[in-house]
């Protein structure tokens with residue numbers, strides 16, 4: 136008699152948030168604590184991986200800008216292979232799986248192979264960084280539009296960012312540290328004022344977080360001077376200076 140093929144196990148695409156383990160959703164925390172197999176990105180904080188039970192199989196598929204440990208196709212294939220073999224997979228990704236996380240590609244690969252897939256949202260770096268640095272992404276006095284862009288893309292110069300930043304708008308750039316100079320030049324060439332406030336938030340929500348501020352024209356120098364490293368976000372717009380303003384107002388009141 137022919138063997139019945141086993142039902143494929145499920146793949147969970149799980150957002151691990153920006154770093155601080157307290158920022159996991161309850162569902163993500165439960166999945167991590169009960170996982171037999173976790174396939175994780177380099178951005179996932181070690182403190183989150185430490186929540187897994189002893190004996191959990193941990194596979195790192197860390198990617199960096201210059202070095203690709205595992206190609207995306209190979210990651211997709213790994214998820215599908217494990218699920219078809221009957222192993223439930225917790226695929227842990229930094230932030231939210233569907234914000235610059237290639238979660239869409241992994242979900243497609245699973246569906247194409249008949250593997251059930253479920254997505255667990257996470258706090259994306261923009262939300263984590265905004266909260267930790269107390270920079271509101273929208274504010275009735277400053278911005279009612281927020282845009283998330285990837286700064287690392289090839290052909291940055293050809294991309295049309297016109298209108299994404301400026302009065303009443305907040306632009307949040309992921310993966311923009313290495314291209315900070317080109318980004319500032321591009322935005323200024325598009326007509327943005329060189330003195331628009333900018334904040335760079337490195338390692339948001341982690342113990343080593345840094346928040347640096349300055350005008351757009353000084354962005355590259357700021358990144359260079361402080362040796363900013365990935366992961367870092369760049370926030371451009373009036374909201375980037377709000378905390379400073381608030382502090383200044385408090386200081387004035389004290390002086391009065």
Ligand code: SAH
Pocket residue numbers: 153154178228229230231232233234235236258259260261264308309310311336337338339340341365366367368
């Ligand atoms: N899916 C992730 C983004 C992955 S792209 C999310 O939703 O957050 C990787 C980029 O995210 C990094 O280059 C950086 O720009 C940003 N990022 C991720 N974690 C961060 C953190 N703790 N602090 C600042 N930026 C972070």
